[in-house]
Amino acid sequence: MKQCPTCGVLHADEQAVCPCGTDLTHVPPMLSAPVPPPPPAGLGVPPAAPPFIGRPLASEWVPLAPKEYTWADILTVLGFSAAVAGYFWAGVLLLPLGLIASLIGFCGNNRRGLAVAGIVVAAIGVVLKIMMMLNEANLLPYWFTDGIFFS
Ligand SMILES: [Zn+2]
Known part of the structure; x- marks a missing residue:
């Protein structure tokens, strides 16, 4: 186990790069689990639990850290919301x-899944909207807008 010198997140020994971008290859592994800060003194405080020895699931708790949130994450959420709202209004x-915001959000570290969802939803919506606009303007040939069985 070793600790990122930049953000303090714990990683397995074989982890080479921290999600925050710090190179971990030269960080020496820790000999034991980190010592938690002592509890505040007072009556009736139970003794601290023994330190967690197992391998930490760093990839699971990094996105939960509030300091890891970036503008890309905010744009991801806004982009997905705009893409969904765009189906019903404006x-x-x-x-x-929504497409642009989701693409920017995809370049961020977190919430990639939501960014991909926003990109797909927005892209399909844009295509459908363009098709409808071309159809309304009678710019599409009949063989394109018609189905197979009905005309
Ligand atoms: Zn880090």
């Missing part, structure tokens, strides 16, 4: 905005 405005 799609010409919200769908491209």
Whole structure:
């Protein structure tokens, strides 16, 4: 086990790069689990639990740390929300905005899944909206807009 010198997150010995971007290859492994801070003095305070020896699931708790949230994460949430809202209201405005915000959010570290969902939802919405606009303007040929069985 070794600790990132930048953000303090614990990693397995074989972990080479911290999610915060710090190179961990030159960080020496720790000999034992980190010592938790002593509890505040007072009557009736139970003794501290023994330190956790097992391998920490760093990849699971890094996204939960509030300090890891970035503008990319905010844009991801906003982009996904805008993409979904664009299906019901002001799609010409919200769908491209949602697509752009989701693409920016995808470049961030966290919430990649939500960013991908926002990109897919927004992209499908943009295509559908463009098709509807072209269809309304009679810019699409009949063989494109018609199905197979009905015309
Ligand atoms: Zn780190």
